Each structure stands twice: as C-alpha cells, then as structure tokens.
Amino acid sequence: MKTDSGAEPHQKGTNARIGHMLAGVYIHVPFCQVRCSYCDFNTYAGIGDMIPAYAAAVCREIELAAQSASRAGLGPVQADSVYFGGGTPSLLPVRQVEAIVETLRRNLLVIPTAEITIEANPGTVDIDRLSGLRALGVNRLSFGVQSAQADDLRLLDRLHSFEQAVQAVAWARQAGFENINLDLIYGIMGQSLTSWRDSLRRALELNPEHLSLYALTVESETPMDAKVQSGELPMPDADLAADMYEWARDELQSAGYRHYEISNWARADPRDEGTTPAFACRHNLGTWRLQPYLGLGAGAHGFVPGWRYSNVRHPAEYVSRIHSGDARPFPFSAAVAESRAVDVNIERREMLLLGLRLVEEGVEASAFTQRFGVSLEAVFGEDLAELEGQGLLERAGESVRLTRKGHLLGNRVFLHFV
Template sequence: MSDVYSLYLHIPFCRHRCAYCDFNTYSGQESLIPAYVKALCAEIRYVGQTAPYRLPVHTIYFGGGTPSLLPADAIALILKACHEAFDVIPEVEISLEANPGSITFEWLKAVRRLGINRLSLGMQSAHPDDLRLLERQHDFFDVSQAVRWARRAGFDNLNLDLIYGIPHQSLSRWQETLERALGLHPEHLSLYALTIEHTTPFHHWVARGLIPSPDDDLAAEMYEWADERLSQAGFVQYEISNWAQPRGGDLLMCRHNLQYWLNAPYLGLGAGAHGFANHTRTANVRGIKAYIDRLAQLTERPFPLTPATEQAQTIDLLTEMQETMLMGLRLTREGVSQQRFYERFHQAMEEVFGSTISYLVNLGLLEWREERLCLTRRGRLLGNRVFIEFVGETRPR
C-alpha cells in the first residue's frame, strides 16, 4: 500500500508579530492575502500534477502565522484545490490554527461547514501579565468566548496551546493557567516550554537584562506538575508536549503531527513551508511577495519540488534512520516500534543503533516496552540529551 500523505499549508499573515515568535510570519501585509491564496492554490495543483500518482492525503493542517485571518471563501478555494490535486480520504483530519482574538462566531460556522474539523487555539496563558509580556493580542475572556463559539459552530475536537517557563511566571500562576484551560474542556492540550530564539525581541531583552532567562529547573517542575494534573483530569500523554482525551476507545491525538513524529511523508506548501517526501527535505522561499512571484512563473521542477522551493536536500538511508529514531522517541506511549523500523528499513533497530540504545538504557533514559523503545519518565525531561545521541555522527555509537 502506498504511503498516505499529509499537507501542511503555511499562512504567514499576522496582525502583530509576538515577541517570542520566530516563525515565518509578517504583519501589515494583509492586502496580499488574495494574491497569496491564488499562489498557494497554484502550488497545491502543481505538486499534485507532478506527483508520480494521485497521492492519498489523510491530514491537512493550516498553520501560521494566523490562518484565522483568512476569510472563509479563501479557505474554501484552498480546500477545493486540495481535493482537485489529491485523493483526500473521506475521514480526513483538517486542522486550523486560530488566534482567540481574531475570530467570530459567523466565521467559525462558515469554516466548520467547509470541513475544518479540528481547531487549535493559541491560548498561551490565562494571566494578563504573561500575555502582555508575550505580546499576545487577546485575554482569557477572548479564549473562553472562542471556545463557546466553536462548540456552538459544531467543533468537537479542540486543542489549546499553552506556554510555560515564561519570565516572571511562578509555579502557582502556571497552575492557575492550566486549571482555567481544563475548565474549558478541550479534547487536546499542547504544552510548550518557552525557548528564547535568536531572532526575537525576547532574545534582545534577555541579552540586555530586561527580562530573566528561563529557569530550566522551574520549567521542569511546571512540566512534571502538569503531567500529574492532566493524568488526574483523564488526559493521556502521547508525545512529550501533547496530551489527548480518549473518545470511543481511541485517543483524540493530532493525526497530522503524528505524521511528523513517525517521520512519514508530508508536503509543506506556502511561504517558508518545509516538507519531507520522496527521501527529500524541502524548504520554500520565505517572503510573501517572492512566493507569489515564483508561483506566477510555474517553472518545471521534479516532485516534490515546486517553483517556490528554495532548498532541497536528499536524505540518505542512515540520516533517515536517525531522524526516525529521534522523532519517534518523542511519542511517549508508542516510542519506536522494532517491527515498523524493520519493515521500513529492512534492518533491525539494534543492528544499527545497538550500542547507542544500550548506553541510553543504562543511563535510565530509554526503556524497552515489549517490542518498542521508549523514553523513561526521566528521559522525557532530558529528551534533547537522548536525541543528540542519534544524530550528527557518520555512524551511530
């Protein structure tokens, strides 16, 4: 059976670029939205036409930026292009990221009718001081109102994004944020430790001593408390930063993100989007105007490249094995399956990484659960320490 694909569609528009964000986003360019949507539809159709066969697609993800800035008719055009270019399965998961302060009830009803069936709201915090420091353009009332509207519009698969380890954020303030998020009864929660990226105002503020650097010990305490509290609330952790509620015997995991963690093929389309297909990693040109101009030319490129592709790298077998290990180990319940690894690479996991695995097991960072290699509880807190052992060498340890 052919691999199923995922589509990542990048929407790079924002009303305001937040102080901690290093994503490919731009404010003040909303006038380019119609031309951008036209270019994105052209890229979708292009890669569909150059693919070796009509690709089956099981997840579509609108990321950003702020995808909720798109009018519903623009989203309809993009989804129409996806259905024309690919074999979109009937049970497709279609996720859309939204900022709580940039949506209306009418818009939510419209996009739900279009087939968007998973909504991810960037709540980040419930505390006004945290939101002010992050330069978020909403408050907790906006979040709770967005959730009410989403439910009335028919959304029954809702994620909230939260950030912990924010400068000046105490453990009790983080606990209050998580409790208020739980009070909104989401099906899914994504919890991210704040990282200071070099290109952001946060990095400049830390360098000048205007805000303190994140406290790693406090962040670890926040993470461990959240894990316990979410377990009490009926959530199941399935990835280092993600928890889901069960429904009908299944977990409401984000199927799109599972595609990344399984190192499975996905097409990244839009300005600055990254993809992985046909053993090739791709990265598109970042600028909105440059992206639009490139898609107006439609120069011939082999699959999975498109006219917008700025970088392409062929991934060799060992690198793909290494990336499969470090991505798969993020899955806290599933880990990396020996059987799946062998079926994919025709080599046993221990044949390739045996000494590295033994080393990390002896450190108490990895453990075997039947036929699966998984992070231990301690390993989840030291994930980067584990992952680095699987990359960067010509041969594994």
C-alpha cells in the first residue's frame, strides 16, 4: 500500500523498534449530549443511537490492528495505558466499555498495571456506572469540571453544574477510584481573578490526584467564535489569563501539587520517582515522551516510529470503513484517512516540541543521543543557546527545560522546532 506521502508503511523487518513495541492505546468516543460553545473536537450531538455499532467497530479495529501487527511479524503489541477520550466517553454504556477493554485484553498484551482512563462529563455518571467501570478495570477518571461558577458554565454551554461535579467525585471515591483528574478552564470572558481563584480552590477541596488547567481559546467556526465575531462576546483577555495561570501555579505548589507539564499538575506522592510523579497521566506522558500509541476510533490519531496517521472523522464513515474488510499493513486500517512518514529530522524536532512541555523533566541529552545517535548539542545547539539567552530555556543536570518565564511563552520556544 502506498500512503499519502508515497512511502511504504511498516513491513516485516523495516523497523527493529516495532518488534518490541510498548504502546499506549487511545480510543476516541465522538459522542456528546450537546456541543459546548467553545469546542472544536471531533464530536457529534444527536447521533447517540450509533453508539452500539460504533463500539462494535472499535472492537473490530482492535482485532484488525492485532492481526496486521502479527502479519507484519511484530508480535502482540504491549499496552501500558488505555485512554478513552472524546467527545464524552462516559456516554458509553458500561457493557460497551467492557466489550472494548475485553477485546483489547484478548488481542494485545495489556499489562496488569496498565493505566485505564476514561474521560467523563459530571452530568453523565451515577454510582452504578462508576462502580461498573471500576469493576472492569478502569482505574483513572478525568472529569470535565471546567469551572465552579454557574455563569462560566452557562457561557461555555456546559450542561452540568459544579454541584453535579462534586457529587460525581464523591460517587467516584465511593466506587473505589483513587486517581481522579479534574479539568478546569481559565481566561473565560467575564471571569475575574477572584472567581478563578474560587473555582480552583473549590476544585482543590475535592482533593483530586491530578489537575489540568487550560486557557480558553476561541477556535474558528465554533459558536463562541461567531459570538466574538459579531461582538456579542469579547475576546478572552490574554494578560488576565496569564495572571490566572501564574497565580494557579503558585497556589498549586503551596497545595502540594507538582507542575510536571505546562498545563498539568499531579499531587505529590511518596511513590513519585525523580521527575515522574506517580499521579502523572501515564498515557499523556508517553505522548510527550514520543512513545508509540495506537489511535482507534473516528478521527483518532496514532503514532508509531516512522509514522503518524489519523482515521476518518465521521463515526458513520468510520464504522462503514472498518467493516469493509479491507486489510492494510500495520499500523494502518481501512479507517485511516491520512498518514505522514516521520523521518529522523521530523522526529528529532518532535522530541523537542513534545518533551519541552514536560516542565520538570524537559528533554534529556542522553535520551536524545540514545534515540538518534547524535548529540542534542550537535543538532540544536544554536537554537538552545539562543533560547537560553532569552531566558526561556535552562539546563537542569543533563536536561534542557523551560524556565518559569518559558512556561507562559512556550509557543515562542516551540516555533524553533516546528
């Protein structure tokens, strides 16, 4: 098979690293009850009746991926993390999550300690659903809380209240979850520093193991964008958002959280190892460390050494393509719509682009040399020196990482490696 890039995909013996691949698994669930005003993710409201056929297609895609890996002589892929993202994965009935997890376990080597995360909208769970998920092996929940203020939630078109989020976390604890992330958004139009502080402090009262804080961005062609264009809403205030980020960074440090990625914090724990907090999201860590992951489901992206690829976006086309019976060489399936060869020059840049997001760990010079057989200095020495001179990068032991100033100006750094 020729890909969009004109190159050949993986075949037996073409890449020795694949033979022992340890990969994450990302499963996209493209269903939501309504579209939130700011959202540009690949997700759809009003097609919930497709869920059973969609879950069956994901199971089939897992089988096809396992078969194509085996045909290529690559053996069973080991999975150390499984991440159900969306969309709203918590809309999947428990029996369908179970079918997908069981299919993964039958077809891949899902290691016993694998992190299995499901993203959940606080308004879509109850104690029975959460207990069912925990019983089948889901061990991490990520709740899209976004704000503790009713005005913010209304502006974002979120269907749930903060009180529902509080209840959802209580049910999750009751169900036995010991690893919970809360997503919050700052820089919302009309949000003051005081109301942001209140939102973060009320979220902290829930004692989450992990927090993801995202600055609101107005994505083109969203309902929010239309309101900004028409003057109904102002653009978010970037300076205020920066103040909110800096305040949150200090507040979370005082509250015992480790800032390990630009937008992510993990509660410090005695099991932390070096720059890797025990409660860091293992799935995303793998992505930032440029480790392979399989992307399954409509619009899902995947990466294996040498290739990035993505599936068709619409769930109906995805289901139809998966059932077409068309066999493709690993890591592709009939659902793949785009693929791009990742040559060594791109991969080196990606290691910097992704690794520098890890604000404690950064990019280790020895890891770079081990991966590429050439030193970080030899390839990027000039860029690194320039960014150090601007106070955006610093050395920490044998690693290079963002400075505190660089956390806010990451895009200026990343431009050097695009």
